[in-house]
Amino acid sequence: TGSSDPYCIVKIDDEAIIRTATVWKTLSPFWGEEYELQLQPGFHSISIYVMDEDALSRDDIIGKVCITRDMLAEHPKGYSGWMSLSEVDPDEEVQGEIHLRVQVLGSQGSRRLRCSVLEAR
Numbered sequence: 001t002g003s004s005d006p007y008c009i010v011k012i013d014d015e016a017i018i019r020t021a022t023v024w025k026t027l028s029p030f031w032g033e034e035y036e037l038q039l040q041p042g043f044h045s046i047s048i049y050v051m052d053e054d055a056l057s058r059d060d061i062i063g064k065v066c067i068t069r070d071m072l073a074e075h076p077k078g079y080s081g082w083m084s085l086s087e088v089d090p091d092e093e094v095q096g097e098i099h100l101r102v103q104v105l106g107s108q109g110s111r112r113l114r115c116s117v118l119e120a121r
Contacts, residue, residue: 003027005053006062008098008117010035013044020117022053027121034116039104044069046113050085050098050120063087063094067102078103078114085120097121 003025010018017037023029046067052060063085072079080101087094101116 004062006120007051007053008120009049009051010115010117011047011049012037012039012113014047018115028119030119031117032119034101034114036105036112036114039111039113041108041111046072046102046115048098048100048115048117049088050096061088061092063096065098065100067100072102072104 004027005022005024006026006029007022008018008020008031009016018035020031020033023031047064048067049064050062052062054060065083065085067079078101082097082099085094085096085098098120099118101114101118103114105112105114
């Protein structure tokens, strides 16, 4: 039909932590959702998967972005902007990007992640 039913899953070190709401029948979803959660001291990466909900079969992965601990260290005040989606399956072509705002708050002993999943296109 030329549209998707997108939602996002936020994973920290491959553990699913957050699932956004599904935005029905669009290629330019707006979520505007913000989450704050505890970060383990030794975490390696945060991955955001953009999914296409499908009632009749398994949900499709549209693409993902990965933010490493090193990338966050390069942006001590946080990162905000558009990131291009990359493929999860090497046989699939991926087009699109997601607008995120990610910030690490607190000190080494008690670090929190503030993640805002804003929109995609």
